[in-house]
Amino acid sequence: MSVRPILALCLLLAGSIPVVAAAGKDALLEELYGKGCYGEASARCDSLLDREPDDALLNHFMGRILADQGRFADAVPYLERAAAADTALTWVHAWCQVYLGVCRYDAGEDEAARRAWDAAREVNATKNATAMAKLYLTSLVEDGTYAAWTARDTEHFEFRFSPLLEDIDFDSFARQHEAAFAVIEAWFGGGPGRRIRFYVWTSNEEAQKAGLPTLGFSRFQVSLIHSLARQTLGHEMTHVIANHAVTPRRPSGLLSEGAAIFHDQRRLDRFALAANAWSLLPADRRPDMLALWADWRLLATEISYPLAGAFVAMLVDRGGREKFLELYREQTPEAARRIYGPDFDGWVADFGQRLASGESTSP
Numbered sequence: 001m002s003v004r005p006i007l008a009l010c011l012l013l014a015g016s017i018p019v020v021a022a023a024g025k026d027a028l029l030e031e032l033y034g035k036g037c038y039g040e041a042s043a044r045c046d047s048l049l050d051r052e053p054d055d056a057l058l059n060h061f062m063g064r065i066l067a068d069q070g071r072f073a074d075a076v077p078y079l080e081r082a083a084a085a086d087t088a089l090t091w092v093h094a095w096c097q098v099y100l101g102v103c104r105y106d107a108g109e110d111e112a113a114r115r116a117w118d119a120a121r122e123v124n125a126t127k128n129a130t131a132m133a134k135l136y137l138t139s140l141v142e143d144g145t146y147a148a149w150t151a152r153d154t155e156h157f158e159f160r161f162s163p164l165l166e167d168i169d170f171d172s173f174a175r176q177h178e179a180a181f182a183v184i185e186a187w188f189g190g191g192p193g194r195r196i197r198f199y200v201w202t203s204n205e206e207a208q209k210a211g212l213p214t215l216g217f218s219r220f221q222v223s224l225i226h227s228l229a230r231q232t233l234g235h236e237m238t239h240v241i242a243n244h245a246v247t248p249r250r251p252s253g254l255l256s257e258g259a260a261i262f263h264d265q266r267r268l269d270r271f272a273l274a275a276n277a278w279s280l281l282p283a284d285r286r287p288d289m290l291a292l293w294a295d296w297r298l299l300a301t302e303i304s305y306p307l308a309g310a311f312v313a314m315l316v317d318r319g320g321r322e323k324f325l326e327l328y329r330e331q332t333p334e335a336a337r338r339i340y341g342p343d344f345d346g347w348v349a350d351f352g353q354r355l356a357s358g359e360s361t362s363p
Helices: 027-034 038-051 056-068 072-084 090-106 110-123 127-141 170-188 204-209 235-245 253-262 270-279 289-294 301-319 321-330 333-340 343-357
Strands: 150-153 157-161 196-201 217-219 224-228
Touching: 027 038, 027 056, 038 056, 056 072, 056 090, 072 090, 090 110, 090 127, 110 127, 127 196, 127 224, 150 170, 157 170, 170 235, 196 204, 196 235, 217 235, 224 235, 235 253, 253 289, 253 301, 253 321, 270 301, 270 343, 289 301, 289 333, 289 343, 301 321, 301 333, 301 343, 321 333, 333 343
Parallel strands: 157 196, 196 224
Antiparallel strands: 150 157, 217 224
């Protein structure tokens, strides 16, 4: 479910990329950042900082841009400068503390992460910043909330099982996920530097009573997963593994979610699933894949997810693993045309024609 991404921290609980509102400093910067165009946003912010190097809002933006690209150590000076500034923008201070906590946690400084997230929670500047700080505190560094949960720690995971779970073999669950991790990490050529904290719930209702978003979701920046017990083995861990191994410069829902579905460890005819989902749409509401690439919100998830999984399967089948990993780093159609060459647009057209025909065999 994650795109994601610290992509989407402002509206993370709603699962969408933030368009930073009420900042009013530079509309183009805000637009670029909101779209996840980190390279362009970084260049724009850097030029503005040349004129106003101590501006709290601009330092906050630069820190977030760097952290969203996994450059946590580089982000810290900007975030600290913005957090220490004398400003009336309390939401800037709160989000800086959220991000500083992520940077500290990535560096293995758990106590410093706790202090930063606690500061963000205490400021209580915005609903989303406060909720994010609480999520990280309770899931990663505070002991009380999940004290009664059953723990199983393995080489790559710290599993925490709800006390309401019944008829589940904790050790078998852990072994299956370790096996999936090995396959996915090998495919992407890397993974997180610390174990994944993995919470296993009985139902969405149980999680929502605890104040969590709809399950399952992952926060790759802090190697955190909250999942239902019955969810696929590989989907959420793929978000964590892939984004540590190959951090996207401009994440897209189509490729990020498509890769997670491609690696969910189910042996299914992905194109048949996509064709079936496509058939549920009226003909006049069927966007082409490039339109869905540009705007992931065009379709409901029950339609877009099977399409994304089949689309990634097609790209891997036709172009191979290495080229897909190169594309995963950039995630734009322009990059795809450069990487795959003149065949790419023909592949996309063929994919759309096969969907329309209802063909059920895999590419």
